[in-house]
Amino acid sequence: MITNRIMEYLEGPGRDVDLEQLTVATGHIRASLQRNLGVDRDTGSRKVRLPRPSGTFACPRRMIFDALGLETEGYGWRARMTFTHGDMTEAMGVLLFRQAMAARGESDRIISPAADGEQLHLSAMLDPADYGLTGAPIHLQGSVDMSLKGHGDAEELVDWKSSSRYAFQNMQAAITDPDHKWWKKEERGYIAQVRLYMMMARKLGRGPQDRGYLVFVCKDTGHVAECAIERDDVKEADLIRVLLWARENIEHAHERRAIVLEGAGFNELDSDAGNAETDAVLEDWTRKNIPRPQWATDSIKHAGASRGVQRPDGTKGPCLEIDTNATPNSWRCNYCPHTARCFPDFAVVALSKPVWRTNNPPNK
Numbered sequence: 330m331i332t333n334r335i336m337e338y339l340e341g342p343g344r345d346v347d348l349e350q351l352t353v354a355t356g357h358i359r360a361s362l363q364r365n366l367g368v369d370r371d372t373g374s375r376k377v378r379l380p381r382p383s384g385t386f387a388c389p390r391r392m393i394f395d396a397l398g399l400e401t402e403g404y405g406w407r408a409r410m411t412f413t414h415g416d417m418t419e420a421m422g423v424l425l426f427r428q429a430m431a432a433r434g435e436s437d438r439i440i441s442p443a444a445d446g447e448q449l450h451l452s453a454m455l456d457p458a459d460y461g462l463t464g465a466p467i468h469l470q471g472s473v474d475m476s477l478k479g480h481g482d483a484e485e486l487v488d489w490k491s492s493s494r495y496a497f498q499n500m501q502a503a504i505t506d507p508d509h510k511w512w513k514k515e516e517r518g519y520i521a522q523v524r525l526y527m528m529m530a531r532k533l534g535r536g537p538q539d540r541g542y543l544v545f546v547c548k549d550t551g552h553v554a555e556c557a558i559e560r561d562d563v564k565e566a567d568l569i570r571v572l573l574w575a576r577e578n579i580e581h582a583h584e585r586r587a588i589v590l591e592g593a594g595f596n597e598l599d600s601d602a603g604n605a606e607t608d609a610v611l612e613d614w615t616r617k618n619i620p621r622p623q624w625a626t627d628s629i630k631h632a633g634a635s636r637g638v639q640r641p642d643g644t645k646g647p648c649l650e651i652d653t654n655a656t657p658n659s660w661r662c663n664y665c666p667h668t669a670r671c672f673p674d675f676a677v678v679a680l681s682k683p684v685w686r687t688n689n690p691p692n693k
């Protein structure tokens with residue numbers, strides 16, 4: 330629906346871009362450039378962070394590291410470039426879709442962002458009882474890229490993604506193949522994000538939320554494709570189980586954090602309290618209690634045994650490599666601010682598909 334409208338528009342006569350919408354799009358890009366490339370960019374910080382739909386569901390360990398308020402690494406140059414691309418894609422996608430719908434006289438089908446660019450912000454208490462589970466309601470918040478009047482005028486939520494050709498092809502193949510590995514790979518990633526938004530919106534009385542969308546734009550080829558995320562009560566209940574697990578373990582983590590910080594003379598109520606010593610203690614506690622997920626552990630292989638391969642420092646030789654093909658989720662560590670905690674000797678080699686390798690030969 331979204332892709333077809335955009336193609337139809339771009340192949341047609343077009344129309345002038347409304348000045349207000351142009352200002353909204355450039356404002357979005359300007360904010361991203363400042364956030365990712367300016368002096369205020371995130372260079373690492375210490376702050377207690379709780380799970381959110383757009384972030385941490387793929388890795389239970391990351392949820393706990395985040396909840397402990399350990400100092401993050403700050404995003405590297407490659408992540409900054411990627412995030413900037415992502416924001417530009419979203420701004421372009423929303424503007425393009427607005428143009429397409431205005432050209433058809435159907436602007437009223439876009440519920441959000443509002444004309445002034447304000448996105449739909451959801452803040453909901455998800456009740457486990459609604460899914461046949463026990464536990465107190467769980468508070469989640471998030472902002473949705475786009476919200477539309479879809480089939481039968483029901484609201485449908487949309488998230489835009491900028492992707493590599495590799496990721497795009499996988500998603501495109503999955504649209505017609507219900508057994509494609511992409512579905513499993515994204516069930517705790519992009520799909521979880523849209524599913525949680527749908528669950529939150531339904532809870533807030535915004536209709537049945539039977540379908541949401543992920544729209545991918547391929548950075549390499551300019552292709553656009555959308556994937557419908559259909560409501561699935563079993564998978565929604567699985568996400569509630571993850572949230573219940575997270576809440577229980579985050580409570581344990583917060584108790585541990587309070588003990589460690591108090592012992593070191595910090596006020597545990599300060600979200601950014603702590604230092605390298607308290608981080609080391611809490612890191613160690615997390616490692617013992619929450620191992621790296623299997624997809625992150627099983628995927629380390631020997632590379633370049635005979636002739637050697639390119640390593641992060643530019644030399645060639647044998648090394649260890651994270652095999653991102655081995656298990657469906659392993660690439661997720663790429664954009665985690667705790668990689669040095671889980672993979673202390675690994676760094677990225679920027680090949681056409683980036684890989685994580687060590688500089689040193691593997692220990693035999």
Ligand code: SF4
Pocket residue numbers: 388389390391394621622625661662665666667668669670671672
């Ligand atoms: S580096 Fe990977 S395994 Fe470790 S916390 Fe981050 S996402 Fe999880």
